Each structure stands twice: as structure tokens, then as C-alpha cells.
Amino acid sequence: MMKERSRIYVSVRAIVVAIALVAVxxxxxxxxxxxxKIEREFRSIPPRIIPFVVTLQYYADIFGRxxxxxxxxxxxxxxxxxxxxxxxxxxxxxxxxxxxxxxxxRFIALAVYLILLVRFYPKVVMLIPYFILMRDLHLLDTLxxxxxxxxxxxxxxxxxxxxxFYEEIPIELEExxxxxxxxxxxxxxxxxxxxVLPGIATAAIMTAILSWNEFLIASSVVSxxxxxxxxxxxxxxxxxxxxxxxxxxxxxxxxxxxxVFVLFTQKYLVRGLTxxxxxx
Amino acid sequence: MRRRNVxxxxxxxxxxxxxxxxxILVAQAFPVLxxxxxxxxxxxxxxxxxxxxxxxxxxYVKAFHDTVFLHAFAVSLQFCVAATLLEVVLGxxxxxxxxxxxxxxxxxxxxxILPMVIAPVANGTIWRMILNPQYGLLNAILSTxxxxxxxxxxxxxxxxxxxxxxxxWQWTPFAMVVxxxxxxxxxxxxxxxxxxxxxxxxxxxxxIVIPYLVPVIFIVLLFRIVDTFLVIDAIYTTTFGGPGFxxxxxxxxxxxxxxxxxxxxxxxxxxxLISILTLATAFTLMRAQRRLQSSIxxxxx
Numbered sequence: 001m002m003k004e005r006s007r008i009y010v011s012v013r014a015i016v017v018a019i020a021l022v023a024v025x026x027x028x029x030x031x032x033x034x035x036x037k038i039e040r041e042f043r044s045i046p047p048r049i050i051p052f053v054v055t056l057q058y059y060a061d062i063f064g065r066x067x068x069x070x071x072x073x074x075x076x077x078x079x080x081x082x083x084x085x086x087x088x089x090x091x092x093x094x095x096x097x098x099x100x101x102x103x104x105x106r107f108i109a110l111a112v113y114l115i116l117l118v119r120f121y122p123k124v125v126m127l128i129p130y131f132i133l134m135r136d137l138h139l140l141d142t143l144x145x146x147x148x149x150x151x152x153x154x155x156x157x158x159x160x161x162x163x164x165f166y167e168e169i170p171i172e173l174e175e176x177x178x179x180x181x182x183x184x185x186x187x188x189x190x191x192x193x194x195x196v197l198p199g200i201a202t203a204a205i206m207t208a209i210l211s212w213n214e215f216l217i218a219s220s221v222v223s224x225x226x227x228x229x230x231x232x233x234x235x236x237x238x239x240x241x242x243x244x245x246x247x248x249x250x251x252x253x254x255x256x257x258x259x260v261f262v263l264f265t266q267k268y269l270v271r272g273l274t275x276x277x278x279x280x
Numbered sequence: 281m282r283r284r285n286v287x288x289x290x291x292x293x294x295x296x297x298x299x300x301x302x303x304i305l306v307a308q309a310f311p312v313l314x315x316x317x318x319x320x321x322x323x324x325x326x327x328x329x330x331x332x333x334x335x336x337x338x339x340y341v342k343a344f345h346d347t348v349f350l351h352a353f354a355v356s357l358q359f360c361v362a363a364t365l366l367e368v369v370l371g372x373x374x375x376x377x378x379x380x381x382x383x384x385x386x387x388x389x390x391x392x393i394l395p396m397v398i399a400p401v402a403n404g405t406i407w408r409m410i411l412n413p414q415y416g417l418l419n420a421i422l423s424t425x426x427x428x429x430x431x432x433x434x435x436x437x438x439x440x441x442x443x444x445x446x447x448x449w450q451w452t453p454f455a456m457v458v459x460x461x462x463x464x465x466x467x468x469x470x471x472x473x474x475x476x477x478x479x480x481x482x483x484x485x486x487x488i489v490i491p492y493l494v495p496v497i498f499i500v501l502l503f504r505i506v507d508t509f510l511v512i513d514a515i516y517t518t519t520f521g522g523p524g525f526x527x528x529x530x531x532x533x534x535x536x537x538x539x540x541x542x543x544x545x546x547x548x549x550x551x552x553l554i555s556i557l558t559l560a561t562a563f564t565l566m567r568a569q570r571r572l573q574s575s576i577x578x579x580x581x
């Protein structure tokens with residue numbers, strides 16, 4: 001009896017997981033197929049899903065002289081790298097100070113919660129004022145404008161994540177360094193920082209995903225030179241025609257690096273995604 | 281002794297947050313407070329290049345009489361409730377079914393989280409192609425069964441259903457990974473005890489798994505309620521609010537007001553109304569979550 005029920009359970013489970021896997025993989029596969037499919041096959045009725053003829057023309061086009069994907073790709077890489085370095089460095093530093101200070105002063109504890117609010121308000125609020133600010137600083141259409149905006153969203157996240165990591169460190173570790181006469185800065189760089197490296201890695205990868213994918217704020221402050229990849233693809237959206245080839249190929253270029261990231265980060269993904277609220 | 285040691289270091293400790301605080305003040309606090317002051321003034325870029333005079337709460341009052349905004353609010357609520365509920369339920373089912381450390385399950389979990397990390401613009405691209413009425417994958421599949429598929433994004437009702445489905449596709453993985461983490465924190469002794477007592481699988485689910493997961497459910501709710509209510513990416517990249525106003529959610533409406541019509545003051549007032557609502561929701565959920573966490577897990581975190 002029990003065994004019978006268990007067999008039903010196992011098969012239901014296998015079917016549900018299989019359906020979910022298909023639902024996740026088919027759209028990605030379809031995108032990839034469209035990026036190597038010739039136009040005639042998009043337009044045949046019924047449309048040919050699996051291409052008969054495979055072409056790499058779209059990839060050649062978008063990277064070629066007409067597409068200049070290379071320069072946008074470079075923009076995206078630069079922005080993401082700088083955002084990661086700035087957010088993780090300043091965020092990890094801030095969290096170290098705040099983790100200690102918030103136990104001493106109520107107003108600092110409150111300020112820490114205020115930082116959290118950055119995650120929960122609609123980002124459209126900042127678009128116009130940020131645009132005006134960047135215009136007045138003469139930073140419109142520069143990578144700096146994108147970097148500053150992304151960092152300001154990345155930092156609150158790094159701060160919250162890292163406070164959690166610091167608070168897991170046994171106090172004795174720091175105390176013994178104190179007895180050895182280490183000042184705050186040396187305790188941070190020599191003792192604490194090496195211990196929280198997994199946290200740093202999580203923070204780096206989460207901010208990289210954030211910055212690499214973000215397009216709303218980026219598209220509001222860049223126009224020509226500083227376009228990142230998502231801004232480039234959002235340009236295809238108004239396009240009513242079937243310009244699917246280049247659109248798919250560019251999307252594949254955006255997606256692939258994130259897939260590689262996930263393979264490395266899975267272990268810490270949950271903690272990162274929930275601002276440290278759930279420890280995986 | 282330790283206290284005093286730390287006290288004399290307060291000055292040094294205050295320097296640590298300084299760079300981060302400067303960036304947040306410049307790029308977050310300034311824009312947000314600027315939009316607050318704008319919401320009490322009268323500024324439409326179409327009629328004036330500089331902000332006009334103070335008008336008190338006029339922009340806020342106007343919001344409550346703006347039928348398009350009220351409609352957008354209703355659309356956002358529908359989106360929020362439907363997407364959050366389904367993501368929580370599906371996310372839990374997937375987490376429960378992929379529990380375990382076998383290689384196959386680990387690979388399955390890795391694949392299942394992929395939608396969550398891709399760029400919203402790429403997500404939009406994929407779904408606009410799948411849902412295309414003439415050449416799209418979905419209608420091609422339907423036609424092999426002899427059915428004529430509809431114009432998914434062109435029909436007002438189907439468009440809303442479609443964008444909700446897109447959000448579910450992209451964000452169910454979030455609920456799943458959080459539930460996976462929650463499940464792994466349940467003490468194994470509880471399962472052992474249940475087995476000794478001869479409890480059935482559903483009994484274990486009802487009496488152990490779900491009660492223990494309540495605080496984690498609140499975390500998922502916190503993130504998904506706020507994010508689905510403020511959704512813009514999935515809609516901006518597919519229907520852009522259409523057809524008509526059928527998928528015009530509040531955030532997109534604010535985007536239109538501020539960045540297309542340049543009604544800066546009105547857009548600011550709308551975004552402050554929405555911010556107050558989402559922040560209050562987030563705050564309430566966080567408090568509830570903390571209380572549940574300490575009462576169920578018996579630890580202070």
C-alpha cells in the first residue's frame with residue numbers, strides 16, 4: 001500500500017520536474033535556433049521551428065562594421081567591471097563599520113534600514129532627477145553616468161549582504177587581533193576580509209548580474225556612445241518587422257555570460273537574491 | 281574593557297561607510313528627494329524649461345481623479361496578485377520536488393534557475409517571438425493540433441495573461457531557490473521522528489514542512505509582491521502597455537508621464553504615491569517575517 005503510493009509520488013514528481021525543465025529550456029533553445037535561422041524559414045507558413053539551413057550571418061552582421069556590437073559589448077563589460085569593483089569595495093567597507101556602529105547608536109541602526117529602502121521603491125522615481133543631475137554634471141551619454149547609477153543600487157545590496165557575513169564571524173577572532181595591537185584598518189584587511197571572501201564573491205556576482213542586465217536607467221542617460229547591450233536590444237523593441245535574426249543573436253550574446261555565472265554562483269545565489277535574509 | 285576599546289575607534293569606524301554614503305546620497309537620496317519637492321510644484325517640460333511655483337497637494341489630488349492612473353493601479357494589482365500567487369505555489373512545488381543531493385536533481389535545479397538571471401530585454405525578445413501570432417512558436421505548436429492560435433499580445437485580455445505568464449516564467453525560479461534554501465534548513469531529526477511515528481507524506485508536508493517554511497514564504501512574498509507591483513521590464517519589452525491600456529501598469533504609466541509627456545511634477549507625485557505604498561507593504565512584511573522567524577525557529581537573527 002505504502003509502496004504503491006510512493007511509486008505514484010515518484011512518477012508525479014518526475015513528470016512535474018520534466019515539464020518544468022522543458023518549459024525553461026524550450027524558450028532558450030528557440031531563441032538560439034532563431035539566431036541561426038535564415039529569414040525565409042521564419043516566414044514560411046507554418047514557420048519552420050528547427051532550421052533546415054544554418055547561418056551565422058547574423059552574428060557576423062552584428063559584430064561587423066554595420067552592427068558594431070563589439071563597441072557596445074566593450075561598454076557593457078567596462079560598466080559591469082567598474083560597478084562590481086566600486087560596489088563591492090565601498091559596500092564591504094561600509095558594512096564593516098555599520099555592523100559595529102549600529103549596535104552602539106540607534107540612529108545608525110535606523111540609517112542601515114533606510115539603505116534597505118533602495119531595494120523597494122520604484123526606480124522610475126530617479127529617472128528624471130538623475131537625468132537632470134547628469135546633465136548638470138556634463139556626464140550624459142558617458143559610461144560614468146551608468147556606473148554611478150548602477151553602483152548606487154548595488155551598494156545597498158552589498159552592505160546588507162556583508163553585514164550578515166560579518167556578524168557570523170566569532171568576536172574572538174577580532175579580539176585576539178586587537179590584543180596583538182592591530183588597529184581597525186589592519187583588523188579589517190588582515191583578519192576580517194579574508195574570512196568573508198565567500199561573501200565578497202556573492203556580492204560581486206550579484207552586482208555583475210544587476211549591472212549587466214539593467215536597461216531602464218541606462219537607457220535614460222545614454223544616447224549614442226555609451227550604449228550598453230541591453231539598451232541596444234531595447235532599440236529593437238519598437239521594431240515591428242521581423243528583424244528576428246540580429247535581435248536573437250544579440251540576445252544570445254547578452255544571455256550566455258550570465259549562464260556561465262550561474263554555474264559558479266549557485267551556492268550563494270539565494271543569499272544574494274534575498275539581501276542576505278535567507279542563508280542557503 | 282572591550283566597550284572602551286571600540287568607543288575610541290568610533291571615529292575610524294565612521295570613515296568606513298563614507299565612500300558608500302556619498303554615492304548613495306548623490307545617486308539615490310538626491311534624485312528621490314528632488315522628485316519629492318517636484319511633486320509639490322507645477323512643472324511640465326512641454327510648457328516651461330524651469331520648475332514652476334508650489335501648488336501644494338494639487339498633483340496628488342489630481343492622481344486620484346486620473347482615470348487612466350486608477351485603471352493602471354487596478355491592472356498592477358491584478359498582475360501582482362496573479363503572478364505572486366502562482367510563483368509562490370509553483371516555486372514551492374518545484375523546490376519540494378527537486379529536494380535532494382543526487383546529481384540529476386542538482387543539474388535540474390541549475391537549469392530551472394536560468395530564467396531569473398537573464399536580462400529583461402532578452403526575456404522580452406524571446407517572448408515576443410514565441411507569442412507572435414503568425415510566425416511564433418506557440419501558435420506553430422497549436423497548429424500541429426489543428427488549432428488556430430490567437431494574437432496573444434494583440435488581444436487585451438490575452439495580453440495581460442501573457443505578460444503575467446512571462447513574469448511567472450522568469451521569477452518562479454526565485455521562489456524556488458528561496459524555498460530550496462528554506463527546506464534545507466529544516467532539521468532532519470523532524471523527518472526521522474515523523475517516520476518513526478509512521479506519518480504519511482502529506483502529513484509531514486502539512487505538519488512539518490509548511491509550518492517551518494512560513495517565514496521563508498514571507499520573504500518570497502516580500503520580494504515578489506513589491507517587484508510584481510512595480511513591474512515594468514516584462515511589459516516595456518513586450519506590449520508597452522497595450523493594446524489600448526490593457527497592460528498599462530502603474531510604473532509604465534509613470535514612465536509615460538515623466539519621460540514621454542514630460543509632466544515631471546505629476547509623474548513625481550504618482551511615483552511618491554506608489555513608493556509610499558510599496559515601502560509600507562515591504563515594512564509590514566518584514567516585521568511580520570521577523571516575528572514569525574523568531575517564534576517558529578526560536579532564534580533571534
